[in-house]
Amino acid sequence: MNEKDQKLFNRIRELAKEKNAIILAHNYELPEVQDVADLTGDSLALAVQASKTDAEIIVFAGVHFMAEAASIVCPDKKVLFPVPEAGCAMADMLTARELVRKKEELPGVPVVTYVNSSAEVKALSDICCTSANAIQVVKWTGADEVLMTPDRNLARWVARHTDQKIHYWDGYCPVHDALTVEAVSKAREAHPGALLMAHPECPAEILDMADAVRSTSGMLAFASESDAKEFVVATENGLLHQLRKQNPDKQFYHASADMICDDMKMTTLQDVLDALENEEPVVRVPEEIRTRALRAVRRMMEVPRDAG
């Protein structure tokens, strides 16, 4: 870390202590932002942490739907979101109005919505899921058919693990969906002893090649528990920082250098410091939407980790 970053880092930690603030960072954030955080994790872990914290202020380094999720589960806390423009292209692929229309086409079919979605879309859903629990959540509904939104790749992945009929919205993550079999084959040829870990947002043909399909935190657990020493990683490349940090004796290679989510790279140390100093920008979900969205998020949190 250079001298300037070190100063920012120290000031952020001081202020966080002074203000009783907790800094949460997603596994794709810039390395220095992950390092300054109290906790890093996948979408599920961060939402759970947000719901449990005693801190008065939550600083969320991630994308908009994640900060919204924190505000949904803890309305009495100030949720600071340093860069309001940091969004998720997949979440933007489904509007509340589109979901209302889709539900009319499928009356009575429960809606399972990936957390990568707006609060309005969550409010129209029966239950949420993340990449860490999607299969368990869908099975837990006990319904013969469900509508999964907004990620088609996650929905197709779940469909392979259940007899339930899965309808899905045709959204996708541009970062994961663009990964090709050619790129992954090339990475595997370069590292023949490596295991392939892939995120369920990748296309089905990539998931077919994978040794493990996991959420970002699921990949961290898989890598540390595995006896293997080398891994090719098919997800946003920010995860490599945490993988290397937690497993210094193992080697990690990206499946493609192009797997960068620009929105996840928007938040800098300076942004985190500015947010803490000014106590803004704040994310707050309107109460009427929040209470309905909370119902869907809470239901997800009640699903046992080993369900299904």
Ligand code: 13P
């Ligand atoms: P995780 O919940 O697995 O961290 O994934 C979030 C995400 O945005 C993946 O692109």
Ligand code: SF4
């Ligand atoms: Fe959204 Fe994809 Fe970025 Fe994840 S990697 S935040 S799904 S655009």
